[in-house]
Amino acid sequence: MNRVRAIREFGQQVWLDDLSRGLIESGELQQLIDQDGLAGVTSNPAIFRQAILKDPRYIDAKAALPTMLTDPEARFEALALPDIQAACDAFLPLYQASKGDMGYVSFEVSPSLAHDAEGTVAAAKRLWQTINRPNVMIKIPATQAGCKAITATLAAGINVNVTLMFSAEHVEQVFNAYVAGLEARVAAGHPVDHLRSVASVFISRVDTKIDPQLPESAAALRGKLAVASAQAAYQTWHQRFDVKGAFKALHDKGARPQSLLWASTGTKNPAYSDVLYVQTLIGPDTVNTVPGATLAAFRDHGQAARTLDANPEAAQQLITEAAKLGIDLNAVGRVLQEEGLKLFEQAFAELLAAV
Template sequence: MSEQQSSTPPAPVTRLRDAGVAIWLDDLSRELVRSGELARLVAERGVVGVTTNPTIFAAALSRGDAYDEQLGRLAAAGVDVDEAVFTITTDDVREACDVLADVHRSTGGQDGCVSIEVDPRLARDTAATVETAKRLWEAVDRPNLYIKIPATVEGLPAISDVLAAGISVNVTLIFSLSRYAAVLDAHQTGLERAAAAGLELSTIRSVASFFVSRVDGAVDARLDALGSPDAESVRGTIALANARLAYALHQQVVSSDRWRALARAGAIAQRPLWASTGVKDPRYPDTLYVDQLVAPGVVNTMPGATLEAVADHGHVVPDTVTGTYTRSHEQIETLGNLGIDLDQVTVDLERDGVAKFEASWDELLQTVRAGLDAHAPEGTS
């Protein structure tokens, strides 16, 4: 590939952008930032944002030596493992924010953002989530930062509190339409409180991360156990149906009188963000959760492999969501008639999602603890 060619995003990427889809990368590491790879992905793959989570950080810390120097300094300073993790992750996110600063400026603050997650062990603790979100915001100290807060029952008031403080939020771990409706309400409540406090609403941004592939993973296993033609007919359709109906809900909210009042005060709509878009079932096209979720004003956050697949052979056409709502309802109704309760599936997925992030956080702590011990001054480990 020539230099001239390499600076032009591939056609599927351009078509996604033109259809109103913002491409965010679901990955971050110090090597990705400092090697120039993130900047290359911005230039060549149309990446306009980055999301992180404990699993991503744990993987980054477990490979290579990019963190050795900092681990040595932290060990010499006698920093404990929790503070070391806080310092390392906020440093990575701050550097990524700086790489994306030009995108943030050129899009008027709409994109060019990086998300960092509150310690997942706090997912059931509203007050601690709010406190940690504010601490992360102050530590990174960049306008293009989003704080990720899980959409647990306890997370909902935290979302409102953090937005009311003027902090941008990425709401994560959304699986069900009912919980998404509660998230949309929490977002508006936070902005209403921010407006009452005299804050500038246009600087407070939010996305709502609606998880996709994990829904098919859980539902398809139940359908396969049934083994009937009706079960086979909806295999691989429920995650898309669920997400498409979430977009319909988003459209309803931004058409409401409540939202119009906020918009007149300068508020910016919370965008749906399609998360967990890597295809896990090899029987499905590897770009399924990108090609089939094209709609204006959404974000699709992709792992690197999915991004490359889309760039290579994505079949992107404008708006594969609007107009699908009746069929989506029918598919979910068929699922219920088969005896599979989607509401229970999503409850289980939220519980498992929190548990997986807690496990990844424990892995991250263990990795950093081992690094601190390895770099500790002689006689102190």
């Protein structure tokens, strides 16, 4: 069996962390769906910046934009949203066959709205209506304002991909926002059985940030704390979305648990395995969104096995050891989120300049 497709046997979906017009029109996206069992796609400002700067198909598309369309963000959306729609259409058969469990495509609100809850909700509603596909997810960052927007956006019946999560603190805040959105929708008498959301926890950046802080005496922790944090988050997920316990009332209304999604799973440290952040995080009811190079690497030599919850006690022990060394994972997460926002803002500015 295809090594990537084999991951599905353990209940995890693999999404591609990439999107461009070339990927769609060349037939490559459909090939990944057919051969690898690809179950979704994510995009962000950095991905579209690369696509629009490097994919020659956008040259003619930019030239064909109406001259009266002068607002840079409107010009970007005029280029990107048809690609989002086309990708949604490519995944629609999978979305329908899985009864809404798989086949999603994500598009992010402007990074400039990261601390503007009302602006984020307005943008999410506008994008949802414009894209007009049941299998699109609107990406919203897990900032304080973002969490308020997540609740309101879900209450409006819109699928949400929560992005830029780095810590247990972020996981708790986002789970709270998700449940609050569902409860608000139920209270208003609206259905929740069609809603789908993922909570995107960024992995590799945690090790990239923490590894240099670890003393030589704790070298054994290097390259392990990001995975340990994710494994701990999975235990929290089980407790929060127990359909026979804490989540039962909403589950009885048809609501689905919010899925954890592992993001930033390309290996940045060349000393580590190039499939480290895929191979160690495979488990039921989760998603891993991987860059193309990581997908190819796993297809070549990855090993699919249920690893995510193989040893939760060991994961917690690693986190405890880090705390004894003064490593505050929640504080690290706050720094990484701010850095991530700045990177997306920079990428978005460069993207708007290009269009």
